[in-house]
Amino acid sequence: MTHSIPVSLPDSSYNVAIAPQQLPQLGTTLKTLKLGKKILVISNPDVFNVYGETVMTSLEDAGFETASHLIAAGESHKTLATVAQIYDMALGQRLERSSTLLALGGGVIGDMTGFAAATWLRGIHFVQVPTSLLAMVDASIGGKTGVNHPQGKNLIGAFYQPKLVYIDPLVLKTLPDREFRAGMAEVIKYGVIWDRELFALLEQAPQLATLQQLTPDLLTAIIARSCQAKVDVVTQDEKEAGLRAILNYGHTMGHAIESLTGYGAINHGEAVALGMIAVGRMATHLGLWSTEDEGRQRALIAKAGLETCIPQAIAINDLLNTLQWDKKVKDGKIRFILPDGIGKAVISDQITERVIREAITEVTED
Amino acid sequence: MTHSIPVSLPDSSYNVAIAPQQLPQLGTTLKTLKLGKKILVISNPDVFNVYGETVMTSLEDAGFETASHLIAAGESHKTLATVAQIYDMALGQRLERSSTLLALGGGVIGDMTGFAAATWLRGIHFVQVPTSLLAMVDASIGGKTGVNHPQGKNLIGAFYQPKLVYIDPLVLKTLPDREFRAGMAEVIKYGVIWDRELFALLEQAPQLATLQQLTPDLLTAIIARSCQAKVDVVTQDEKEAGLRAILNYGHTMGHAIESLTGYGAINHGEAVALGMIAVGRMATHLGLWSTEDEGRQRALIAKAGLETCIPQAIAINDLLNTLQWDKKVKDGKIRFILPDGIGKAVISDQITERVIREAITEVTED
Numbered sequence: 001m002t003h004s005i006p007v008s009l010p011d012s013s014y015n016v017a018i019a020p021q022q023l024p025q026l027g028t029t030l031k032t033l034k035l036g037k038k039i040l041v042i043s044n045p046d047v048f049n050v051y052g053e054t055v056m057t058s059l060e061d062a063g064f065e066t067a068s069h070l071i072a073a074g075e076s077h078k079t080l081a082t083v084a085q086i087y088d089m090a091l092g093q094r095l096e097r098s099s100t101l102l103a104l105g106g107g108v109i110g111d112m113t114g115f116a117a118a119t120w121l122r123g124i125h126f127v128q129v130p131t132s133l134l135a136m137v138d139a140s141i142g143g144k145t146g147v148n149h150p151q152g153k154n155l156i157g158a159f160y161q162p163k164l165v166y167i168d169p170l171v172l173k174t175l176p177d178r179e180f181r182a183g184m185a186e187v188i189k190y191g192v193i194w195d196r197e198l199f200a201l202l203e204q205a206p207q208l209a210t211l212q213q214l215t216p217d218l219l220t221a222i223i224a225r226s227c228q229a230k231v232d233v234v235t236q237d238e239k240e241a242g243l244r245a246i247l248n249y250g251h252t253m254g255h256a257i258e259s260l261t262g263y264g265a266i267n268h269g270e271a272v273a274l275g276m277i278a279v280g281r282m283a284t285h286l287g288l289w290s291t292e293d294e295g296r297q298r299a300l301i302a303k304a305g306l307e308t309c310i311p312q313a314i315a316i317n318d319l320l321n322t323l324q325w326d327k328k329v330k331d332g333k334i335r336f337i338l339p340d341g342i343g344k345a346v347i348s349d350q351i352t353e354r355v356i357r358e359a360i361t362e363v364t365e366d
Numbered sequence: 367m368t369h370s371i372p373v374s375l376p377d378s379s380y381n382v383a384i385a386p387q388q389l390p391q392l393g394t395t396l397k398t399l400k401l402g403k404k405i406l407v408i409s410n411p412d413v414f415n416v417y418g419e420t421v422m423t424s425l426e427d428a429g430f431e432t433a434s435h436l437i438a439a440g441e442s443h444k445t446l447a448t449v450a451q452i453y454d455m456a457l458g459q460r461l462e463r464s465s466t467l468l469a470l471g472g473g474v475i476g477d478m479t480g481f482a483a484a485t486w487l488r489g490i491h492f493v494q495v496p497t498s499l500l501a502m503v504d505a506s507i508g509g510k511t512g513v514n515h516p517q518g519k520n521l522i523g524a525f526y527q528p529k530l531v532y533i534d535p536l537v538l539k540t541l542p543d544r545e546f547r548a549g550m551a552e553v554i555k556y557g558v559i560w561d562r563e564l565f566a567l568l569e570q571a572p573q574l575a576t577l578q579q580l581t582p583d584l585l586t587a588i589i590a591r592s593c594q595a596k597v598d599v600v601t602q603d604e605k606e607a608g609l610r611a612i613l614n615y616g617h618t619m620g621h622a623i624e625s626l627t628g629y630g631a632i633n634h635g636e637a638v639a640l641g642m643i644a645v646g647r648m649a650t651h652l653g654l655w656s657t658e659d660e661g662r663q664r665a666l667i668a669k670a671g672l673e674t675c676i677p678q679a680i681a682i683n684d685l686l687n688t689l690q691w692d693k694k695v696k697d698g699k700i701r702f703i704l705p706d707g708i709g710k711a712v713i714s715d716q717i718t719e720r721v722i723r724e725a726i727t728e729v730t731e732d
Contacts (some may be wrong), residue, residue: 151457253397
């Protein structure tokens with residue numbers, strides 16, 4: 001059965017549908033929305049190989065005119081040039097304002113497809129069918145779309161909401177373990193900043209490092225709670241004016257780590273986990289967090305099979321310099337999200353460089 | 367004195383300020399808005415040569431940190447590649463979310479700068495200082511931003527509202543006559559579809575083909591009424607769901623003419639004038655319009671020094687084929703805006719190809 005989480009925004013409301021083993025019902029679900037007849041599916045070869053036929057058949061059986069366009073996997077393809085390819089395909093298929101771009105894939109596919117949908121004909125319909133844990137619990141919800149600039153991640157983009165996010169948790173069975181663990185970093189984040197019951201659920205789980213040993217029910221519950229956390233936050237702050245910033249817990253530091261290691265050696269989730277480790281330490285130093293809670297976070301991150309030390313190869317001065325470039329810097333001040341308990345967080349741009357430096361040093365490999 | 371037209375939209379309200387001879391007060395006016403300290407001015411060499419110093423001095427005197435980036439003039443530069451240059455400059459200047467992109471120029475500069483502002487860091491502040499009549503009365507108001515695709519105008523873009531549109535009508539004194547007349551096409555359009563008093567004002571004006579013989583007061587009145595017409599329509603329909611379509615009177619046909627002649631030989635306003643001529647004829651054929659009103663429109667277009675016949679070089683079959691590609695086509699049907707009086711218009715997608723063909727033939731040069 002399908003669990004629906006409504007996302008209510010002033011201009012555009014939609015549902016996040018969590019539908020275990022329901023991928024073949026995608027077409028009939030879309031049929032209930034007011035979409036035009038054309039759907040262009042954007043995916044990558046790995047995902048499309050496994051799920052392409054199911055999705056295309058489902059859409060065609062529901063009466064849609066379909067086409068697909070594949071983009072090579074990986075963050076390095078998340079560029080304006082790749083979006084230009086989607087534009088060309090949209091033109092070739094004569095997509096109209098009532099047509100739909102459907103993202104079938106992970107966060108890279110979703111972010112780029114969403115940006116193309118936001119900007120083709122000044123906005124056509126957009127549907128997310130995330131196939132990675134990271135995309136399910138994070139990237140697909142909240143309307144952030146975009147591509148990377150050669151000098152920084154997600155610098156080019158738009159806020160643009162999908163008409164539907166359709167999640168079949170069971171598609172994760174083909175996800176590489178490393179990608180699964182990267183998604184768990186975001187799940188743990190929600191536990192720390194928003195949902196202490198989710199945090200407890202994760203602590204009680206037999207393990208978190210691979211999907212194979214999680215029951216479908218536990219997996220679905222973890223995904224549903226994470227999606228609900230993200231929906232709670234983004235519906236209260238669609239355009240990141242205030243509260244939504246707490247979702248960036250671990251991210252400002254994480255982005256800097258990704259940027260310094262060239263986007264790839266350390267993936268997004270792994271970098272966010274390291275960011276949470278570093279910022280968690282800052283929170284403890286500032287007296288906001290207890291050593292015990294910091295330890296519980298570290299234990300969960302380790303349980304998910306994620307690294308808990310920043311690699312020695314990352315020079316602290318490079319890291320501090322890169323932090324200054326982050327788009328969340330306001331008037332030169334770096335804004336950090338600091339946990340102050342399990343399930344809640346505060347925002348501060350008053351952290352001194354000394355505290356940042358000390359925390360990073362302490363959580364870097366010897 | 368400044369005449370302010372408020373634009374009230376659900377998410378973003380702003381003013382269109384009509385401020386004759388007030389360009390040097392731009393900085394102090396911006397100071398009253400809540401903008402960050404950095405302003406990057408985007409302009410073209412022709413405009414910046416004449417008004418750059420006034421604008422930059424005004425901004426700096428008001429305490430802003432400024433930089434400028436010039437883009438070669440012309441529609442052919444309205445591309446994703448040029449926007450990428452603006453991104454590079456935004457990065458180089460370390461623009462933050464609170465920073466501002468200011469468009470100083472005509473529609474091309476405004477559309478591209480707006481699109482860059484909409485998509486840099488998922489949206490930074492945007493201010494329009496239009497310097498052509500076309501940009502003042504049309505492009506700068508309503509939030510349409512974007513660039514051309516090699517195969518179609520404005521296919522890539524976003525709806526994004528400025529924080530202020532600041533119009534000094536007197537800057538038009540350096541505008542070439544041909545550009546002035548192109549702007550008059552849009553002014554006449556407002557008269558036909560929305561404002562019969564504006565139409566009458568234009569009929570009573572001693573002439574409309576050059577700025578030099580218009581008094582500053584009459585020029586300001588014409589611009590203010592045109593801006594008010596556009597504001598009236600866009601505030602009732604921000605995202606072009608319904609009413610706003612009437613602003614496309616003459617445009618679907620005009621875009622096709624521009625596209626077929628390679629964007630340039632016939633400029634936007636000239637093409638729109640020809641579009642109004644052709645569609646006006648369709649309206650008369652359909653019994654919606656009187657021969658007398660059609661004649662009054664033709665007389666005004668001629669008075670503004672604009673052509674009233676489609677060039678013979680444009681083959682009717684090419685024109686019909688190009689019309690099918692317009693982004694305002696919905697489920698294969700071409701939607702036309704048809705005047706049914708002076709000051710009002712209706713929307714129809716039920717026009718037969720025979721009527722379209724006949725009207726075009728009749729208004730094409732022998």
